[in-house]
Amino acid sequence: MKSDQVIVSFRGVRKTYDGETLVVKGLDLDIYQGEFLTLLGPSGSGKTTCLMMLAGFEFPTGGEIWLDGKLLNKVPPHKRDIGMVFQNYALFPHLSVQQNVEYPLTVRKMSAAERAERVNTALKMVRMESFAKRYPAQLSGGQQQRIALARALVFEPKLVLMDEPLGALDKQLREHMQYELKSLHEKLGVTFVYVTHDQGEALTMSDRVAVFDKGIVQQLDTVDHLYEAPCNEFVANFIGDSNKLRGTIEETQGDFCDIRLADGTRVSGLNVAQAQPGAPAIACIRPERMKLSAGAQRPGANALPGEARSLIYFGDHVRMRCGVREQEECFVKVPLGTEALNGFTPGAPVALEFAPEHLRVFA
Numbered sequence: 001m002k003s004d005q006v007i008v009s010f011r012g013v014r015k016t017y018d019g020e021t022l023v024v025k026g027l028d029l030d031i032y033q034g035e036f037l038t039l040l041g042p043s044g045s046g047k048t049t050c051l052m053m054l055a056g057f058e059f060p061t062g063g064e065i066w067l068d069g070k071l072l073n074k075v076p077p078h079k080r081d082i083g084m085v086f087q088n089y090a091l092f093p094h095l096s097v098q099q100n101v102e103y104p105l106t107v108r109k110m111s112a113a114e115r116a117e118r119v120n121t122a123l124k125m126v127r128m129e130s131f132a133k134r135y136p137a138q139l140s141g142g143q144q145q146r147i148a149l150a151r152a153l154v155f156e157p158k159l160v161l162m163d164e165p166l167g168a169l170d171k172q173l174r175e176h177m178q179y180e181l182k183s184l185h186e187k188l189g190v191t192f193v194y195v196t197h198d199q200g201e202a203l204t205m206s207d208r209v210a211v212f213d214k215g216i217v218q219q220l221d222t223v224d225h226l227y228e229a230p231c232n233e234f235v236a237n238f239i240g241d242s243n244k245l246r247g248t249i250e251e252t253q254g255d256f257c258d259i260r261l262a263d264g265t266r267v268s269g270l271n272v273a274q275a276q277p278g279a280p281a282i283a284c285i286r287p288e289r290m291k292l293s294a295g296a297q298r299p300g301a302n303a304l305p306g307e308a309r310s311l312i313y314f315g316d317h318v319r320m321r322c323g324v325r326e327q328e329e330c331f332v333k334v335p336l337g338t339e340a341l342n343g344f345t346p347g348a349p350v351a352l353e354f355a356p357e358h359l360r361v362f363a
Contacts, residue, residue: 005033007158007191008054013063015049023049025215027063036185036192038202041212042238048163050212051195055161056080068158078107083152083160087167089144091136097123097147098132104155122154125184142173149181153190162194166201178204199239203227211235231272233362236284243290243330245283245304249275249361256356259283261304262326268302269359281361288333289358292320293351303353306330309346322350 008031015024024046031037039047052058053065056077065072072080083104091100101122105115123129126146136144145165152160166174182205185192196202202209203223210220211234219231230236237244247259250266257271259281269283293303306322309329318341322330332352334341 003033006030007033007068008193009064009066010050010054011064011066013050013053013060013065015046015053015058016061022061023215024053024060027217029210029217029220031191031193034189034191035207036182036194036205038194038196038206038209039212040196040199040202040209040238042197045212046215047195047197047210047212051161051163051193054159054193055082055084081158083155083157085145085148085152085160085162085165087164089136089148089165091144091147091151093136095135096132097128097134097136097139100136100147101151101154104151108155118154118156122150125153125188126150141169142177145169145177149184153188157190159191159193162192164196165194166196174201175204181205203239209239211238213238230284230360233282233284236360236362241287241331242284243287244328245285245324245359246327247281247283249277249279249281251277257281257361259361265304265325267304267359268356269361270357272360273363275361275363279363281363283359283361285354285359286333287319287331289354290330290332291353292332292334292338293353294339294348301351301353302356302359303351304330306350306352308344308348308350311341311344320344320350322352324352 010027010029013024013027014022016022027050039050041047049058053060056072056075060073067080098119101119102115105118120129123132126149128143128146128150131139131143139147148165166177169177178201194205206223208220208222209226211218211226213234219226219235226235227240230239236242245261247261250258250260252271255271256268257275258266258268260266275281304324306324309321309323312319312321317333317335320332320334322332324330330352
């Protein structure tokens with residue numbers, strides 16, 4: 001359960017490897033006790049570097065990192081009271097499951113009785129107690145992931161860090177493990193910090209997500225607000241699917257504005273960037289926020305005239321690929337059974353209608 005107590009603070013943290021290029025640029029970030037925070041971004045965005053600095057495998061070039069009131073900048077990894085799960089699990093092949101999980105307790109010189117009790121508890125937690133005598137090579141990828149997690153939790157750390165731990169699993173198992181991790185987090189109440197480039201994974205498990213790009217957190221928010229209210233074009237395109245429209249700000253009215261597209265079509269949207277008339281703009285809208293109407297655009301509708309091109313079947317819905325004059329193709333999410341799909345014909349005229357509050361306009 002997330003609390004209002006801050007357990008980790010990054011204060012003006014910078015990191016460079018070559019003395020010139022900053023991989024992380026002035027990071028200020030608070031992580032709350034008991035939350036599941038995901039650091040999300042493309043390769044090279046700085047997310048893994050931040051995790052490694054928090055773990056102690058890298059040290060910041062500038063700024064400070066605090067854990068529970070203790071400055072971590074020069075504290076070695078084994079003295080940070082942090083559990084770590086790596087992408088490749090990093091299990092010792094010559095040690096049994098029991099010995100792998102026991103290892104952090106042995107390093108901490110706990111008694112044999114306490115080690116046995118904690119190992120048994122940790123293995124039960126991940127439902128692997130019957131595998132205690134096996135070796136890593138005798139386990140599947142999902143089972144190895146569970147053992148790596150048990151090893152990270154066995155010494156009851158203040159914080160558990162995970163560096164793309166599901167990346168090596170197949171899609172079905174990965175999705176199953178996402179729910180398992182989220183369930184375990186809710187049960188234990190331990191703070192999880194998770195790194196991934198998979199936005200679906202981030203949305204499924206997290207309380208909050210920090211979206212990284214070029215060493216900067218572009219947006220830090222709850223998953224629903226991140227999806228519904230991206231603060232810039234990068235976040236809108238990186239989180240979920242978005243259709244993009246390019247045009248010029250024609251007129252502003254409070255929080256909204258009108259955009260004139262290249263073909264002269266005028267649509268209204270939410271003026272997120274507070275852009276002024278005459279400014280070039282890019283507007284983004286989710287495929288499910290567009291309503292498909294067969295035939296010509298209704299008078300007065302906030303809509304794009306388009307052309308139906310093809311259908312892509314997704315099981316519970318289809319996505320219609322539409323051409324829009326002098327714009328990139330648009331995709332519209334259409335529930336099965338929608339009347340507009342009847343007698344679908346490539347090349348037929350369609351209108352893509354949407355509410356102005358769902359079109360987010362960025363400068």
